[in-house]
Amino acid sequence: MEVYKEVLLLCLFLFTVFLRCHSQSTDVLEAYIKTDGAWIVKLPKSQYTVKTVEDCAIECNNETSFTCRSFLYNQKDQDCVTLPANSKTDQILRRMSTALYEKKEYLLECVNGIGTDYRGTKSKTKSGKTCQRWEETFPQVPSITPKTHPKADLESNFCRNPDGDQRGPWCYTTDPGERWENCDIQDCTEECMQCSGENYRGKISTTVSGFTCQRWDSQKPHNHGYIPSALPDKYLEENYCRNPDGEPKPWCFTTSPSKRWESCNIPRCTTEPPTIVPELTCASGEGSSYRGTIAVTLSGKTCQEWASQSPHKHSKTSENYPCKGLEKNYCRNPDNERSPWCYTTDPDTRWEYCSVPSCGDQPTPEEPVITVGDECYEGDGSSYRGAMSKTVSGKKCQFWTSMEPHRHSKTPQSYPAADLRRNLCRNPDGDRAPWCYTTDPSVRWEYCNIERCDSKPSVQEPLTIPTVPVQTSAPPKTDCKVGNGASYRGPTSTTIMGVTCQAWSSMTPHQHASFTPETHPDKGLESNQCRNPDSDVNGPWCYTTDRDKKWDYCQIPDCDGLNCGQPATKPKQCFWKIAGGCISKPHSWPWQISLRTRSKIHFCGGTLIDAQWVLTAANCLERSDSPSAYKIFLGIHKERATEPSKQERDVSKIIKGPAGTDIALLKLDRPAMLNDKVSPACLPEKDYIVPSNTECFVTGWGETQGTGGEGYLKETSFPVIENKVCNRLSFLNGRVKEHEMCAGNIEGGADSCQGDSGGPLVCYSQNAFVLQGVTSWGLGCANAMKPGVYIRVSKFVSWIEQGMKEN
Template identity: 35%
Template sequence: AFHHDQQNQLCQLLPRTQHSPHVQLQKNILYDLYQKKGRLVLQVGKSTLQTGTRATTEKGLHCQHWQATTPHDHRFLPSPRNGLEDNYCRNPDHDKRGPWCYTVDPNIRHQSCGIKKCEDAVCMTCNGEEYRGTVDHTESGTECQRWDLQYPHKHPYHPDKSPDKGLDDNYCRNPDSSERPWCYTTDPGREREYCRIRLCKKRPRPHNITTGCFRGKGEGYRGRVNVTVSGIPCQRWDAQSPHQHHFVPEKYPCKDLQENYCRNPDGSEAPWCFTARPTVRVAFCFHIRRCPDELSAQECYHGHGEHYRGHVSKTRKGITCQPWAAQAPHVPQISPITHPEADLEKNYCRNPDNDSHGPWCYTMDPRTPFDYCSSPSAAGSTTPSILENTDAVAFEQCGRRDERLQRKGRIVGGQPGNSPWTVSIRNRARVHFCGGSLVKEQWVISTRQCFSS
C-alpha cells in the first residue's frame, strides 16, 4: 500500500495494509490510500506480491513471522515492496505450488499453504456467460484491462451499458457469447485473449425451455422451426456453407444447436439462424409466437402506448433504459418535471409524446439517444425490428424534428442500426462525404457525383 500526498505530490510506501493487525483506517482529505487488489484466500499465478491474510499451512501449522529468524533462519526479509508482511502466506521464490511460509514448528522448516489458484476457486458452466469469478489474467499470463477503461484498447463493453454482464474491475467475462470468458489485455500489442477457467463438473439445468413458443428473448426455445420469417430455409449449425460462423454445436453445448432449427445462442432479441441463401447471412424467426404467459395485461399496450404503465426497461436492441430523472449519458428534453402526467417512473418504457411507434426511453448507451421498447401491442403487432423490412415502419414522422433529438439537430428515424445496409463513405481523415448502400459484402453503390474519377 502507499499514501499519495496530494499537496506535495509525493508517494509514501507503507509496510502494512488495511488487513494488518492493529491497523486502523482513517479518512484524510490530504491523502489518498492505494492498495493492491485484495485476494484474501486466492493466488494469482505464482505472484510474489499478494495481500491475503492466511497465516496457517495446509496441515494447520502456524506460520513464522517473516521478520523473525527463529525457529528458522532465512533470507526472505520483509520490505515495503515485497509484500512479506506479518506471518501471512506468500511466494517470494515463485514456487510452483503457490504461497507458503516458514512454520513455528522447529522440525518442519516450511510448508505450502494449499491456497487454490483463482482459476480453480470458481468454475464456469456452459460458455461462461454467468461466470463471476476473479480471474484477471489471460491464459498467457497477461494482465487484463479494466472494463471501464478505454486504454490501451477501445471497446464497446462498458459496465454502465451492460449492467447485467458482470463487467467488474478487470475480471475475465464473456459479454459477447464467445466460446469462453476473455478480456482486453494491458498489452497494447495484444487486444484480447481468452482466460483459463475450469469447467464445473455439473452442467446447469436449462431454464425457460419451450418448444411451441418462446419466452424472453428465446434463449430457451427448443422447437423445430427451421425457416426464417420470410420463408428462407435455415443453414445447418454444423455446416460452414454458405456462411462461415463460430457457433459450432460442440463448442456451445448448452445452446442446443441441432440440425438447422432457429435458436438464440448470443442473446439477440429473438431466435434466429444463418440462412441457406448466400446473399442473406442471418435472419430472425419472428413468426415463432411468444408464449401466452409472457404477455400479461400490464406488459402489453393499446394504441400508441401512451397509457402503458408496465415495467419493461430495455429497448428492442437490449439496451438498458436511462432513468427519466437522470441527466446522463443524455440530457433529456422530456422528464418527470416537463411531463408530470406521464408517470415517468424509474427507467420504465413510456410514451409521453404519443409517438406512433409506441413506448420508448432514453438509453444508457452514449451513442444511442433513445430507442423504442420491445413491449408488444395488445393488437399483436410489435415495434419494428432493426432487421425487419422498413415497409413495416410508419413514415408519417420522417423528416419531422423530434424534441428528443433537438439538441443534436437530428431527424426521426436516423438512428444507427435502423438501416444496416446504409453506408457512410469517408475520406482518409475519416470525414463523411457521401452515403451509399451495401449491396453485397464487398460492394457499395453510390452516386457518381461523389467521386472525381
C-alpha cells in the first residue's frame, strides 16, 4: 500500500510539472506579435534547431548575445533565428513559410509608469529637438552610455529612461545649448485618440449616451458587415469602440435593440499625432498622404472649400478630421476612399474624384483596370497582366504604392517594367507565381488565386448539388485538391520541380519532427505522398529526397467539378467598370437564367439554386400571378438565345416571399439538365452577413446605358457597402432594410439596371460562388452615392428550404 501511495504521489507530481510547463510554453507567445511570410536579414543573430515555436520564444527570452527583439521560425525546417531587430528598426523581406514574432514591448509607442521599460522609437524631445545617439560624444559628452547601462537598451537615439527619472524617458540632444530634455510620449493607460481615432486601440466600450457596445463578432441585436476575421486591419476586438469606416470618431453598435449604433466619447490626445510624409505632386495607394494643391475633379469641376457648407452640406471638416490636411478646396482623401476627391461647386454634383496623378504606373480612377482575359499565368507569371487582386486564402491585396500595413520596396518606381498597378497580383521579382502583399497585418504576403495555364484537373469529382458550401471531411479519391488541399489523399509523390518526396516517417536525408505519422495520425502521412498537414494556404507539399532542398510544394490541380457555385468555365471576373460592365465569357455564370414572357421576351433575371428551382425578385412577377405567364431560359449567353445549349422550361409554381420582401421562388415544370453550361449557385449559411468591402459580382442582360455589350450577358464587380454606410443621408437615407444589402462603387459607373432585376449577386467564398443577393431596386443606374440594393438571401435560407421541401 505504501509503495502504491508513493507511485501515486510521484505521478501527481509529474502531472503537475507537465501542466505548469505546458502553461508556460503556451503563455510565452502572448508577449509576441506574429506576422506570416516575413523575414529580417540582420547581424548579429543566433540560430537554433527547436521542436516548437514556443521553444524558439524561450531561446529569444534567454538570449545573452544581444537584446532579442524578435525571432524567426520556420515550422517545416524547425529553424529558429533570434534577432536584435524588429519591423521598426529594419526592413522586412518576403520569405515563404517563415513567421516573424516580434516582442510587443519593443513595438509600444507609449509608456507605463515612468517609462523605464519604454522601448519605442521616439527620438525627439518635448520641444522638438532631435536626440543624440547614446554612444556618441558630440555635442554632448554623456555620463550614461550603453556601456554604463547595458540593460537599458541605449541603442540608436531613441528616448529612454535608464536612471529612473520621475518625469519619464529622455535623451541627450543634438542642440549644443541644451544638454538633455524629456520626451513627450503618451501614457499607455491614457484613453485618448489621435486624429479621428482610426488607430484608436483603447478599451472604452460605452457610447456618448451611455449604451453598452455590442461585440464586433456578434450579430445580436444588430446584424452588420464589420466582421473581425474579414477586417483584421481594423482591430475590431471585443466590444471596444473603433472607427473602421471613416467616421469623425470611434463608434460601436449598441446592445440596445432601439439604437443601432452611436459614437463614443473619447477625448483627443495631448501628444502630437503621428507625422506623415506629405506627397505634393502625386498620390500613393489611396492617396491619404496627398497634400498637393490640385482642386479640380476628373470632369473639370472646381472643388468646394472644405470649410464651406455651400452648395453641399457635409461633415468632412478640419474639426472632425484634424489630420487630413483639409485646407482650402484642395483634393484630399479624409475617409479612406479609393483616391483623393472633393465636394464640387456644382449644386447637381455632390462630389467627384480628382485628377491627381498616381505615383508610379497606377491608373487613375477613370481608367478601367485591365481585363484582357488573363485568367491564368504562363511560366512563373512574370508576364501576368490580369485583374486578380485576391490571394489564395481570399485576402485582399495591398496597393503596391502603399506602405500600410506592410512596408516594402516593391514599388512601381523600383520595378517600372512589372506593371505594378493598383493592388493587382504581379510577380516583379521572379518568384514562382504572381503574388501580392496582403491587407492583413498578420500576413505579409501570399501567392494569388490564379492557376497556371497548363494546369488542368485530370479527373473531376462527381456532380453534387448542396444548398450550402460544404467542406467534406472525407478525403477525395481523385488526384486533385479541394481548397488548400488539407483533405488531399491522392497518389502524387513528386514536388513541383519533379523531385521525389521523402517518406514522412523517414529522417533521411532530412531530419524533422514536426510532421510525422505519429504527430499527425489523421493527415495521411503513411507514405511519401504530397500532403498538407499544416493547412498551408499554398497547398500540399513534402520533404524532398534532394539533400539541398529540405521541402517543396507539389503541383496538385484544383477539383473543378460541377459542384454548386463552381462553373466549368472560369469567369472573367471583370473589375470596376451591367451598366458599365464587360461582356462575360460564355457560360461562365451557369446559374444565370432569363425570365421571359410567354412570347419569349426577356424582362428579368434569376438564379438557378437547384435543378428544379429558381430564385428571383417578386417585383418581376407583378404582371401576373399565373405561372403560365412566364418562361425560363437556361444555358444561354446571347439574349437572342440561339445557342444549342439553350434549355427552355415553363414555370409550374410561384412562391412569393413574406409580405414586404422582394423575393420569390419559381418551380420549373421539369428539372434542368445539369452540365457544364447549366449548374446552380450555392446558397449561403443562414443569417450570414457579407463583410464590408467584400468584392462581389452581378450579371445580367439588362439596360447598359450606352456602355456597349447589348444582347450579351454582362458582368461587373463591386464591393459590398455596410448598411450603416448605405443608409447615410448622402447615400440612400435610411431606405435600406435589415433583410436587404447594398453593393456598388460609390462614385457610380457600374451597377445593375433595368432588366437585371431578380438576377444574382454572388460572392466568392471557400472555392465557390455563393448567392448572397437578389437584384431588387436602386435610385437610377450607376449613379454616384446611389448603390444598388439587393435582397439578403441569407435571411431567407429557411424559407427557401421549406418552400422547396413542401412543393
